[in-house]
Amino acid sequence: VSGQFLQVRKGKSDGVWSQPLAGKTALVTGAARGIGEATARRLAAEGAKVLVLDLPHDEEDIKNLAHELKGVPVALDITAADAADQIIEAAGGSLDIVVHNAGITRDKTLAKMAEGLWDLTLSVNLGSVLSVTEALVDKGAIPKGGRVVLVSSIAGIAGNVGQTNYAASKAGVVGLTRSFGASLAKKGICVNAVAPGFIETRLTKAIPFGIREVGRRLSNLNQGGLPVDIAEAITFLSSPGAGGLQGNVLRVCGGNLLGA
Helix, strand or coil: CCCCCCCECCCCCCCCCCCCCCCCEEEEECCCCHHHHHHHHHHHHCCCEEEEEECHHHHHHHHHHHHHHCCEEEECCCCCCCHHHHHHHHHCCCCCEEEECCCCCCCECHHHCCHHHHHHHHHHHHHHHHHHHHHHHHCCCCCCCCEEEEECCHHHHHCCCCEHHHHHHHHHHHHHHHHHHHHHHHHCCEEEEEEECCECCHHHHCCCHHHHHHHHHCCCCCCCECHHHHHHHHHHHCCHHHCCECCCEEEECCCCCCCC
16 A cells, blocks of 8 residues: 545644644553553653553553653553543543554454453453543543544454454444544544554564564565554644544555555
């Protein structure tokens, strides 16, 4: 995929800036490592105060990262019923940027997949995105001009063998991006998503060697991407310069053949 269409609407530019996110508060879920950590670092570099959210068993990691970035650690299961309330309290009431990066894989072919693996993957990767975003909007925690960035996957666009649950959840994120993009535009909130290709993270290291090598070589670059590649795209979609983008799913995949 060497060219993509992004729908651009009338937006607003705030002129020249050196730290466009200065004074903004951002939430990054799944921020202890990988894409989430890289995104937290990029948003902080652009001036944002970052809420570093991940599971309680990663509390030491998120505390260390939050301390380094002068942000706020949030040790929380994003699927918890009161997740939105805890996030709002940690943010001090308002979030200018919400990045839904938290996600898991529980890979099995559909015939071998236990019901619990399906439910867990859909709950974390899709259900939490829907419930937390709706709650934050309903409680007025995302102001006009806010940005919501979801993390899908090329697996959600094209599917992937042995990842039926993961692909279904990420396809749901694509649909959610379209839906939220239309409905939240009325509130002045921009919603977009990125769809990473093969990225070198802890999750991809767990893939068997042969499959991992094929994944790397399916792109035009014949290599995997890095978390910072996704973080840069997320940071752009979180910036004032992306005010004209709404409901888009941006592939960051190095021209991966899946879903081309």
